[in-house]
Amino acid sequence: MSNIVDPLVGQIAARVRTERERRRWTLAQLADASGVSRAMIHRIERGESSPTAVVLGKLSAAFQLSVSSLLALAEGSTGTGDGEAAERGGHGTGTAAGVRRKTDAAQWRDPATGYRRRQITGPHFPAEIAEIDLPVGGRVPYPAAAFAFVRQVVWVLDGRLTFHEGDTVHELEAGDTIELGDPVPCVFANTSGGACRYAVVLARGERP
Template sequence: MSNIVEPSADPLVRQIAARVRTERERRRWTLAQLADASGVSPAMISRIERGESSPTAVVLGKLSAAFQIGVASLLALAEGAQGVQESVADTPGVRRAADAAEWRDPGTGYRRRQITGPRFPAEIAEIRLPAGARVPYPAAAFAFVRQLVWVLDGRLTFHDGDTVHELGAGDTVELGAPAERVFANTTDAECRYAVVLTRDARP
């Protein structure tokens, strides 16, 4: 029986793999250096970079914190590298729902769909958080960005540092200075919300 792990057939998983490797190599970091900066094991990072493992939202949060580019930015950069779809996204105008890649967190079932293309000055994503799901992010994952969360359907329990906000449909929260944050759905129904993000600076 073979122990060889085949790369994922999911194109978005491969694109995330390439983006993580590109960001690491752009900083001239070894796997060990990224592991030290992120708290993710070198073995896990290696599997992610080879496309053999789809990272969870928590792992992506740790990696993006190490890169100081934000989780949304890391995923948007990966989604913007989709070959034919990139040329569509680069052209202002209509974007069909079928053309937007959806990323699914293998740990919680959290789903993220990028709404804007790579040339748009803000990043907008639609998030579907399953009932009972809880996704924590370190403070550094929010460095160099300004972000607003807008609840579209359901209820979101949002931990912003030591403050907890109970948000319902139509509610928004504009994030301030980086802090440890948790997106939680404590209900028995899916929560759908939008994240609107702009970059303050590039590290």
């Protein structure tokens, strides 16, 4: 059976703390940069609270990482520095290639919306692919900074996705894709009466 939520909470906690400490930021500094309260960040880093998709979006934006990157790095966290190598685009050491069974992949569930996200690629693969199930009524906003320094394609696999790209709204059906342009605030919403499943394909661009 797939590992859902719990296995990733501790890994997300470790990754958020590692990213903050690597930048030599205090909790207060990360709170200022992200707009997430110091108390919430403290609970997340201690593994006492599972962050929502909105909170993850704000934290990843502060770190200049995509949500996919943050979760992929969390899934690959080993405490050996491989996660940092993955962020730089390197392959680290001990990277396993080959078959990755669906039942072996950890899923992350947003406690606020029930949205489920599964990383398809591992933390050392040069592109990031995630599969998302967005339930009826689900709405997940992300700040523009969460899309900085990345090239991203959204591919609707099943159902219908209402995608807000800045002030523009796209109604995407199964099989439709959208390649994102310059970073703007985005919202993923399921306003239909049925389930929606889509994939996010991301490649890292230039960063300072």
